[in-house]
Amino acid sequence: MNANASHDSIRAVQWHGDRLHLLDQRRLPAEETWIDCTSSDDVTRAIRDLAVRGAPAIGIAAAWGVVLAAMHGENLSSAMATLRAARPTAVNLMWALDRMNGRVSEGAGAAELEREARAIQDEDLAANRHMGELGAALIEPGSHVLTHCNTGSLATAGYGTALGVIRAGVANGQIEQVYAGETRPWQQGARLTMWELVRDGIPARLIADSAASHLMKDGKIKWVIVGADRIAANGDTANKIGTYQLAIAARHHGVKFMVVAPSTTVDMATATGADIEIELRDATELLSVSGTRTVIEGADAWNPVFDVTPAELIDAIVTERGVILKPDEEQMRILFP
Amino acid sequence: MNANASHDSIRAVQWHGDRLHLLDQRRLPAEETWIDCTSSDDVTRAIRDLAVRGAPAIGIAAAWGVVLAAMHGENLSSAMATLRAARPTAVNLMWALDRMNGRVSEGAGAAELEREARAIQDEDLAANRHMGELGAALIEPGSHVLTHCNTGSLATAGYGTALGVIRAGVANGQIEQVYAGETRPWQQGARLTMWELVRDGIPARLIADSAASHLMKDGKIKWVIVGADRIAANGDTANKIGTYQLAIAARHHGVKFMVVAPSTTVDMATATGADIEIELRDATELLSVSGTRTVIEGADAWNPVFDVTPAELIDAIVTERGVILKPDEEQMRILFP
Numbered sequence: 001m002n003a004n005a006s007h008d009s010i011r012a013v014q015w016h017g018d019r020l021h022l023l024d025q026r027r028l029p030a031e032e033t034w035i036d037c038t039s040s041d042d043v044t045r046a047i048r049d050l051a052v053r054g055a056p057a058i059g060i061a062a063a064w065g066v067v068l069a070a071m072h073g074e075n076l077s078s079a080m081a082t083l084r085a086a087r088p089t090a091v092n093l094m095w096a097l098d099r100m101n102g103r104v105s106e107g108a109g110a111a112e113l114e115r116e117a118r119a120i121q122d123e124d125l126a127a128n129r130h131m132g133e134l135g136a137a138l139i140e141p142g143s144h145v146l147t148h149c150n151t152g153s154l155a156t157a158g159y160g161t162a163l164g165v166i167r168a169g170v171a172n173g174q175i176e177q178v179y180a181g182e183t184r185p186w187q188q189g190a191r192l193t194m195w196e197l198v199r200d201g202i203p204a205r206l207i208a209d210s211a212a213s214h215l216m217k218d219g220k221i222k223w224v225i226v227g228a229d230r231i232a233a234n235g236d237t238a239n240k241i242g243t244y245q246l247a248i249a250a251r252h253h254g255v256k257f258m259v260v261a262p263s264t265t266v267d268m269a270t271a272t273g274a275d276i277e278i279e280l281r282d283a284t285e286l287l288s289v290s291g292t293r294t295v296i297e298g299a300d301a302w303n304p305v306f307d308v309t310p311a312e313l314i315d316a317i318v319t320e321r322g323v324i325l326k327p328d329e330e331q332m333r334i335l336f337p
Numbered sequence: 338m339n340a341n342a343s344h345d346s347i348r349a350v351q352w353h354g355d356r357l358h359l360l361d362q363r364r365l366p367a368e369e370t371w372i373d374c375t376s377s378d379d380v381t382r383a384i385r386d387l388a389v390r391g392a393p394a395i396g397i398a399a400a401w402g403v404v405l406a407a408m409h410g411e412n413l414s415s416a417m418a419t420l421r422a423a424r425p426t427a428v429n430l431m432w433a434l435d436r437m438n439g440r441v442s443e444g445a446g447a448a449e450l451e452r453e454a455r456a457i458q459d460e461d462l463a464a465n466r467h468m469g470e471l472g473a474a475l476i477e478p479g480s481h482v483l484t485h486c487n488t489g490s491l492a493t494a495g496y497g498t499a500l501g502v503i504r505a506g507v508a509n510g511q512i513e514q515v516y517a518g519e520t521r522p523w524q525q526g527a528r529l530t531m532w533e534l535v536r537d538g539i540p541a542r543l544i545a546d547s548a549a550s551h552l553m554k555d556g557k558i559k560w561v562i563v564g565a566d567r568i569a570a571n572g573d574t575a576n577k578i579g580t581y582q583l584a585i586a587a588r589h590h591g592v593k594f595m596v597v598a599p600s601t602t603v604d605m606a607t608a609t610g611a612d613i614e615i616e617l618r619d620a621t622e623l624l625s626v627s628g629t630r631t632v633i634e635g636a637d638a639w640n641p642v643f644d645v646t647p648a649e650l651i652d653a654i655v656t657e658r659g660v661i662l663k664p665d666e667e668q669m670r671i672l673f674p
Contacts, residue, residue: 210579214644242547307551
């Protein structure tokens with residue numbers, strides 16, 4: 001079917017032997033522009049400026065940044081420190097750099113680092129496909145589902161986390177209709193998720209983030225399915241701003257709530273969500289649209305870009321290691337000892 | 338204080354003896370442009386095209402439309418029918434036209450109709466000031482509050498409904514900080530409420546609609562204060578899309594929820610919220626920003642612009658007749674027999 005046919009069509013992070021090509025996600029859906037990264041600084045800039053986004057994709061891009069640094073004989077410690085500082089919330093970035101640093105410490109050369117980065121990328125894609133099957137198996141046939149932000153091919157090595165479950169669920173007939181929240185202020189749902197869903201021929205409708213509860217009221221939505229930027233040891237999950245509000249609305253309506261993320265997103269060193277630092281970004285992201293001021297001069301805004309959903313509002317955390325139902329610290333320790 | 342000094346500064350609906358001037362709310366905050374209405378058709382167009390918005394302001398504008406029709410010797414029944422069809426959800430529009438029609442039936446001439454329209458406008462302003470005091474009396478000193486959409490001077494004859502309570506609460510020191518949700522897709526909170534609050538010197542911050550729950554988590558927000566487009570006999574309240582979601586989030590966090598609306602918004606002929614028709618608007622409102630397409634071609638959207646908050650999630654309905662705590666049909670009948 002359509003959804004199956006084009007699963008593999010988008011690869012937003014592409015290695016070309018001596019350079020990294022990144023699909024510039026800031027310009028989608030209007031333009032498909034590729035950024036040519038030939039140094040680790042190019043990669044740092046792309047991560048910091050949000051040309052590449054999505055926790056897994058950021059980690060993969062950073063790994064390739066280390067390869068570029070090695071090829072050009074840069075100081076690897078310094079290159080890795082710069083890459084690490086590019087985005088604070090996504091734990092996958094730290095994980096990928098730790099893994100690359102492990103090989104660097106063993107004295108790996110550029111060719112070995114290239115193999116390591118490719119392994120990180122390939123493993124992410126394989127993890128997504130496996131999570132897609134595990135998550136879709138939880139969904140009853142004919143379901144409508146709601147997702148938030150972008151967790152698809154664009155945010156990962158390919159296929160996607162939450163969107164991977166949706167792709168698998170649509171392919172198997174469990175999911176009949178997908179709704180995507182706009183995801184203010186960056187509109188990842190409007191710009192990116194709808195772009196992926198329409199390209200795949202998946203029945204999808206965009207909604208204002210504020211319309212989610214009204215949508216749930218008629219009982220057709222069975223699951224809210226989202227990704228994660230960091231999962232604490234007790235299952236508390238940091239994700240795009242608005243996720244927590246969806247989890248509250250879902251519980252109120254008896255709608256189930258699924259978090260889909262590779263094990264690299266789990267941070268057992270962070271006890272609970274209270275220990276996760278939430279990135280506050282500039283007020284101007286809310287005060288302007290496409291560079292045009294839309295709010296009166298002198299106005300202030302509060303712009304947290306992530307929030308924490310407590311584990312008690314989550315029905316299932318899906319990782320490539322398996323599914324954790326009704327997550328708490330004890331359940332988490334079974335898969336993440 | 339600052340907030341007191343400028344309370345009366347904005348009058349978005351102004352009668353000038355032979356013409357109605359309407360502040361074009363579609364162009365705020367970038368431009369303060371006035372629309373010159375010299376016929377009832379001009380007024381119908383302004384209501385339908387959202388140049389004037391807010392349930393009370395729509396009713397007042399329509400009353401002046403009847404005056405213009407009478408001055409020009411138009412067929413009054415036909416003019417009123419056209420005005421009535423301009424927006425379906427706001428019950429105040431129907432109420433104002435019924436009241437004008439009552440005078441028309443008694444054989445009132447243009448001068449008498451002009452007095453009636455002025456009475457409607459003056460009574461709305463007086464009602465708002467009274468509701469402001471009643472609502473503010475419910476709020477504990479030092480509170481932070483959250484509002485949605487625009488319910489201020491722009492949406493009424495002046496002062497505002499929910500924003501009137503906020504103005505009164507700020508003036509009396511009960512309210513220390515105001516947060517306003519953007520209110521997608523029309524951005525009434527971003528464009529209009531922030532415009533009013535900044536002009537009044539009220540401490541205010543804009544948030545993404547999806548950030549409301551994260552904001553409530555730290556316990557500083559004491560009340561969510563909103564307006565209404567229609568209140569059913571049991572207290573169920575139709576208001577801007579996103580209101581219902583805020584009510585669910587408020588209950589989850591122990592934050593109180595206040596609806597502020599003149600008695601003309603109460604429709605005792607509508608038994609419950611299930612009987613209120615929700616206006617669905619064109620998908621393009623979500624698919625484009627300022628006329629520029631932001632979502633992939635071929636994408637669909639679901640764009641309900643109101644939702645219904647059930648009475649059990651409402652702590653107080655404030656009208657100029659008094660306050661209804663924990664509204665239900667019995668409580669509503671005390672003030673609306």
